[in-house]
Amino acid sequence: MSGSTGDGTNGPAEQPRGAVTVQEDGRLLVRVHAALPASAQPRLLLQLRPKKGQPERTGRHLDLEPAGPDQWQAVLEAAPALEEGRWDAYVVGVPGEDRVPLLPGLRDLRTLATGRGGDRRATPLAVRVPYATKDGRLAVRAWRRTAHAEAGRITVEGDSMTVTGRLFGARPAEGAVASLHRRGQGSAVREFPLRAEGEQDFSFTVGYTDLLAEGEGPAVGEAPVIWNVHVRPAAGARRVRVARLLDDIADRKAVFVYPATLLGEMSVRPYYTLDNDFSVEVTAQSPR
Known part of the structure; x- marks a missing residue:
């Protein structure tokens, strides 16, 4: 990802970073820090990581709304549930880029640690845990089980x-x-x-x-x-x-x-x- 250095030349820009809060109703509030032009219409992409030898399928897109200077946010609702697997997070709509991986920011998982963060009586049971991958990116681990x-x-x-x-x-x-x-x-x-x-x-x-x-x-x-x-x-x-x-x-x-x-x-x-x-x-x- 490239951008202006402030002296009229092009240089590397800070990669978007995503902070996630798991809310008690099971929703994920994603706040993205990204220096984008005011005309940008970025989206958050959650892309299911394909199994070995299988093609990538269409991911889940969410509009990112302005939330302050260089701040954007989106809400992933509790339903429909994510398919079981690992979902990598990207920003789509960055000028000159197809999609940019999100770096992990603060992850507020207190509702999960205390046994909340969704309806445990729902069928199928759906669980989503934001985490940092081994290569330093933001992702969401999802499970969906009938029993x-x-x-x-x-x-x-x-x-x-x-x-x-x-x-x-x-x-x-x-x-x-x-x-x-x-x-x-x-x-x-x-x-x-x-x-x-x-x-x-x-x-x-x-x-x-x-x-x-x-x-x-x-x-x-x-x-x-x-x-x-x-x-x-x-x-x-x-x-x-x-x-x-x-x-x-x-x-x-x-x-x-x-x-x-x-x-x-x-x-x-x-x-x-x-x-x-x-x-x-x-x-x-x-x-x-």
């Missing part, structure tokens, strides 16, 4: 872990189980009783030895075996992925780290994936 099992406290003790959580869009009923599915073709399934702790809350305990039965552990040098954790709220019901979405953390994998348990030559540890879903990893340890 959701929010992970709470994870306790690792001995050769087992106990998980507490809360269901949204479903209720625990007779025949409810925690259902762990091994990734890959011909994947195995392990089920554990689900204990209802009220209308929405639940808990379950996973014995690690059950994940190693029938030769399910990997050999030394092989890739780890991953078990994705679900809840089946009732007998015959569709399973619901267990994840941690309802706070202000867009990328939980490196933030919440749980201890590994060594069982013979196998190491077992719970963890959050890049999508903040909850899984269990089994890794073979080399003999000492």
